[in-house]
Amino acid sequence: MGRVTVREPILRIRDGAVSERPDTLVAEEPLEIRMNGRPLTVTMRTPGNDFDLAAGFLVSEGVVTSAEAIATIRYCAGATEDGSNTYNVLDVVLASGVPVPEASLERNFYTTSSCGVCGKASLEAVSTTAHWSVAEDEPHFTVPVLAAMPDRLREAQRVFDRTGGLHAAGLFTAQGELLALREDVGRHNAVDKLVGWALRDGRLPLRGSALMVSGRASFELAQKALMAGIPMLAAVSAPSSLAVELAAEQGLSLVGFLRGTSMNVYAGRHRITLETASQTPMAAPG
Template structure:
């Protein structure tokens, strides 16, 4: 399995002094996802929880709906110059009842660690494809509970402590209990890992849950949350305009700029118990 962190020698300059010392960097490696032996996408990610990442990605893209839709997930042969398996190619075999992915769809799945899924169609794509009606989810989350989530998520970021270079996503109950937290160089990968964990645990749709992310709330993250049936998405930074539009369309509560004492609620204000 690939390393989560990588050590590098750095020259640190501070107050006119120079010090050479080792520094920990967040590992970033490509992961090629294959479905039934055919390449689907390549994403840059932090190694670890790759099977969860793959399940979450396929679920939020509407390829699968349950863990039973995947027969097997295995690493393919892929070696480095020393002949060691890089564990950077993962092949998932779909169950017989799952419709095959249409040829040519791969171009819609190109991802990087920074931008998420590119080339998405407009808001209609999620409204048509999502299997979960968030308007029927009557989850209530207290203001105090929401304000406590950034600290709880930060406490769960073990790799961030040593590198300072990873995003995080955490899945919480409406009472603020942490169910799962994952880190990655990409926000969307961290979310896919958490949703993949939930799917493999039989928890999707994620009724009564809050998805907390360490960065901003983009259109892609709102889309992924909607596809997994998440009623509340919270972020420590700002949402984009398209993310706010999509959250409102889906009946999702979207919270941004969530800090120790304040927050902005952009949609679904009725779920915030105050």
């Protein structure tokens, strides 16, 4: 398996003092994902949970919705000239009877910012591809539960403690229990690893749960939440305009700038339970 971290020599300068020392960096390596032996995509990722990453990616793109749809996932040997395995190429074989997309998936990726697809087409693509609707899923999250999520996410980031260079995605219950966490150099990969874990564990759709991510909430992350049937997306930073539009259209609750007891609710405020001074539960207006 590939290394999650690497050690590199650096020149350290602190308050005029200069020293040489090794530093721990998060590893970043390419992963080529093949489907039924056909090259599908290449993503830059942190090695680890690669099977979950591939499975989650296929969920996000609407190819599979259950673990039974995947026959095998395996690393491809002989990926180098000397025949050794780099663990940077894997093949996903779909189960018998599972339709393989007619056109190359690479042409249909509506999550890639450089693909030239307009915002309206991106929204329509999610609407037509999503297997589950979150609009009728009505878990309620209190402000204290939401406020505690960033710290719980951070406390569970083991690799971040050593490198300071990883994004995280965590899956929480409405009571604030952290069900699973994945880390990666790319926030979208961290989410795919989390969704892939849920797929392979038979947990999809992830009703009644919240997806908490480090960094911002992009359209891509909102799309991935919807494709996994997650009704709540929370982020420590800002959402994009298209993420807010998608959330509002599809019934996804979207919370940004979640830092302590401060947060902005951009969509789906009916799932946020506020409390008055007398501590009487009160649903958010609107």
